[in-house]
Amino acid sequence: MKVHSPQAVATKTSTGIRGFDEITEGGLAKGRTTLVMGGAGCGKTVFALQSLAAGANTAKEPGIFVAFEEPVRQILANAASFGWDLVNLSKKKIFFFDARLSPDIVKAGEFDLVGMLGMLKAKVQEIGAKRIVFDGIDVLLSLLDDPNAERREVYRIRDWMSEMGLTGIITQKVGAHEDERRHSFLQFMVDCVVILRHQVDDGTAFRSLRIMKYRGSSFSGGEFPITLDTRGMSLSHRGPVELAYKVSNERISSGLSRLDTMLSGGYFRGSIILVSGAPGTAKSTLSGLFAEAACERGERTLYVSFDEGADQISRNLRSVGIRLAPHRRSGLLKMFSTRTHGRNIDEQFIALQEMVLAFEPRCLVVDPFSTLSSKNVHHAAVDTAQQFLDFLKTRQITVVNTSLMDGLATTNEATATAISTVADTWIHLSYFAQDGERNRALTIVKSRGMGHSNQVRELTLSEKGVDLADVFISQGKVLMGVARWEWEQRELEQEKRGRLASDQRRLQLEIAQAEAVARIEVMKKEMDGRDAELARLLKTVGAAATLFDSDRAVLKKMRRADEDAGPHAKTRPTKKHPIKPAKVRR
Amino acid sequence: MTKAVPVAVRQKFRLYVAGRAPNSTRAVANIKAICAEHFASHHDLEIVDMLEVPLRALADGIVVTPTLVRFSPLPELRVIGTLADTHEVLLALGK
Numbered sequence: 001m002k003v004h005s006p007q008a009v010a011t012k013t014s015t016g017i018r019g020f021d022e023i024t025e026g027g028l029a030k031g032r033t034t035l036v037m038g039g040a041g042c043g044k045t046v047f048a049l050q051s052l053a054a055g056a057n058t059a060k061e062p063g064i065f066v067a068f069e070e071p072v073r074q075i076l077a078n079a080a081s082f083g084w085d086l087v088n089l090s091k092k093k094i095f096f097f098d099a100r101l102s103p104d105i106v107k108a109g110e111f112d113l114v115g116m117l118g119m120l121k122a123k124v125q126e127i128g129a130k131r132i133v134f135d136g137i138d139v140l141l142s143l144l145d146d147p148n149a150e151r152r153e154v155y156r157i158r159d160w161m162s163e164m165g166l167t168g169i170i171t172q173k174v175g176a177h178e179d180e181r182r183h184s185f186l187q188f189m190v191d192c193v194v195i196l197r198h199q200v201d202d203g204t205a206f207r208s209l210r211i212m213k214y215r216g217s218s219f220s221g222g223e224f225p226i227t228l229d230t231r232g233m234s235l236s237h238r239g240p241v242e243l244a245y246k247v248s249n250e251r252i253s254s255g256l257s258r259l260d261t262m263l264s265g266g267y268f269r270g271s272i273i274l275v276s277g278a279p280g281t282a283k284s285t286l287s288g289l290f291a292e293a294a295c296e297r298g299e300r301t302l303y304v305s306f307d308e309g310a311d312q313i314s315r316n317l318r319s320v321g322i323r324l325a326p327h328r329r330s331g332l333l334k335m336f337s338t339r340t341h342g343r344n345i346d347e348q349f350i351a352l353q354e355m356v357l358a359f360e361p362r363c364l365v366v367d368p369f370s371t372l373s374s375k376n377v378h379h380a381a382v383d384t385a386q387q388f389l390d391f392l393k394t395r396q397i398t399v400v401n402t403s404l405m406d407g408l409a410t411t412n413e414a415t416a417t418a419i420s421t422v423a424d425t426w427i428h429l430s431y432f433a434q435d436g437e438r439n440r441a442l443t444i445v446k447s448r449g450m451g452h453s454n455q456v457r458e459l460t461l462s463e464k465g466v467d468l469a470d471v472f473i474s475q476g477k478v479l480m481g482v483a484r485w486e487w488e489q490r491e492l493e494q495e496k497r498g499r500l501a502s503d504q505r506r507l508q509l510e511i512a513q514a515e516a517v518a519r520i521e522v523m524k525k526e527m528d529g530r531d532a533e534l535a536r537l538l539k540t541v542g543a544a545a546t547l548f549d550s551d552r553a554v555l556k557k558m559r560r561a562d563e564d565a566g567p568h569a570k571t572r573p574t575k576k577h578p579i580k581p582a583k584v585r586r
Numbered sequence: 587m588t589k590a591v592p593v594a595v596r597q598k599f600r601l602y603v604a605g606r607a608p609n610s611t612r613a614v615a616n617i618k619a620i621c622a623e624h625f626a627s628h629h630d631l632e633i634v635d636m637l638e639v640p641l642r643a644l645a646d647g648i649v650v651t652p653t654l655v656r657f658s659p660l661p662e663l664r665v666i667g668t669l670a671d672t673h674e675v676l677l678a679l680g681k
Contacts, residue, residue: 098647101649105664105666106665106674107666107667108666108667109667110667112609115603116648116649116650118637119641123640123641
């Protein structure tokens with residue numbers, strides 16, 4: 001959210017707090033007063049001190065620190081870890097004024113700060129101070145213990161700062177009490193209000209900063225995660241608001257050739273890959289393959305683990321044929337392991353970002369990228385994660401993140417959405433429990449801008465290496481492991497049986513055919529036989545007929561039958577023409 | 587023969603004020619009245635205007651105005667405010 005004001009403050013002054021100067025477009029307004037509010041331990045004093053130190057060190061602006069709550073000695077000791085060299089600065093450039101009132105001091109009537117401001121004025125002039133901090137004004141207010149006096153003194157301070165031309169910071173501790181309302185006038189009288197928060201989510205400390213108002217200046221009004229490290233406070237602000245990074249069409253290997261095939265060529269250079277899955281589903285193995293392949297291409301690779309030590313990862317990956325040790329020795333691969341528990345999520349990202357800036361890898365593995373999977377993550381932390389990933393994208397760094405996730409269905413919806421938004425390629429690994437075995441299955445949930453296989457593959461691990469195998473689907477069930485092997489065997493068996501059966505059938509047919517041929521032969525023979533017999537028979541019949549005719553001729557002759565009897569003469573006698581003895585002509 | 591008479595311990599006061607600021611003006615009037623009434627002749631009162639000698643006040647560790655310091659007898663004690671609450675002032679001074 002940007003709030004624009006027509007009248008921008010001409011000059012601003014750096015706070016030295018990374019991120020804060022960016023969201024306020026320059027830092028604090030010069031010569032104006034900023035109120036920093038927050039509960040105990042939010043970093044109010046750190047904010048104020050860091051601004052003073054930045055002023056003294058870089059902006060050549062000496063400053064004064066007025067401590068109402070803590071002894072100066074203690075403040076210096078607490079800030080010693082920040083490396084601002086405060087002790088040295090306190091000698092010349094920063095004047096620390098112990099404004100605590102002893103607890104056994106007697107109060108007998110109203111008092112004011114006129115004298116104090118008189119002293120401070122002398123000090124401002126002496127060291128040429130340009131900045132001032134009133135730390136823990138709430139302590140003073142509770143001592144004044146009168147609404148009118150409180151108001152009067154705070155205005156006195158503000159007017160004095162303005163008169164002196166000082167850039168001021170007033171810090172105020174706010175609790176959950178009614179004094180928050182009672183002292184709310186503070187917020188109205190200052191030019192800028194910064195609210196710091198400190199909360200603990202799921203055992204992890206979370207600090208944030210929000211600008212509530214900033215007169216005459218544009219600012220980002222969101223809640224920004226802050227972190228404290230050796231350089232002090234920093235603020236992870238949204239980088240480029242517009243997602244306008246260069247995209248690459250270059251494909252790089254995942255380290256597993258069959259996976260590259262499934263992704264029709266591999267991961268895109270500069271893309272964000274998420275490997276999710278239950279514990280032990282070989283998420284780290286896929287990460288290792290990617291890292292190894294990157295190193296083999298000669299690309300600097302950073303492997304960050306939040307679970308295991310670098311040597312342990314190296315050894316474990318060695319057992320499946322992934323060799324990282326040579327690349328670690330050559331300096332191409334840098335492995336970094338750290339524990340996540342209890343550490344501020346934003347500190348993790350800032351640390352990561354710094355590692356990336358220092359090592360300048362082309363490929364990165366973050367194992368695991370827990371923010372994306374943890375269910376009770378503060379929304380601002382997810383923002384930070386996205387900012388980190390955007391940061392990687394602008395640098396064209398390809399990153400493989402792993403995320404612990406039991407199942408796609410059981411995932412918290414918001415988390416799934418968050419992942420889906422940031423990940424370009426999402427590979428999910430799961431277990432298939434079947435016939436007393438657990439086998440690893442790989443699915444590509446999504447992959448932006450590339451054709452990809454929708455099939456489930458079985459991920460097999462052995463000392464020879466990692467591979468993907470086709471899985472079989474039988475009666476609506478995905479088969480893997482021994483079940484797949486059995487299925488394959490059954491298939492082979494069936495095929496063999498089928499072959500045998502057809503062989504047998506062919507043989508039977510051949511036999512039948514042969515029989516048929518044989519039968520034809522026999523029948524031919526029989527026909528021949530019958531033909532011969534027939535011929536013989538006909539011959540015999542002919543001879544008999546001839547004999548009969550000649551016999552008749554003889555008989556006719558004997559009976560002197562009329563020659564003209566015609567053909568009938570040859571026929572056998574009928575009743576009409578009975579063969580009767582021919583008339584004898586006398 | 588000398589009779590042991592309780593010798594009133596001499597009270598040494600210093601009042602830090604800020605110019606003519608109302609609280610400071612009131613405090614000056616109040617401490618003068620208290621001294622006149624309760625410490626008669628056995629007191630010293632010095633009034634320091636912090637606006638004139640700010641670095642001295644700073645060195646003395648003064649924070650607010652007005653501040654009354656009694657540095658003798660020991661232990662040193664400090665009372666802040668206009669000293670309008672006489673009862674509270676005398677209680678603090680052990681009177």
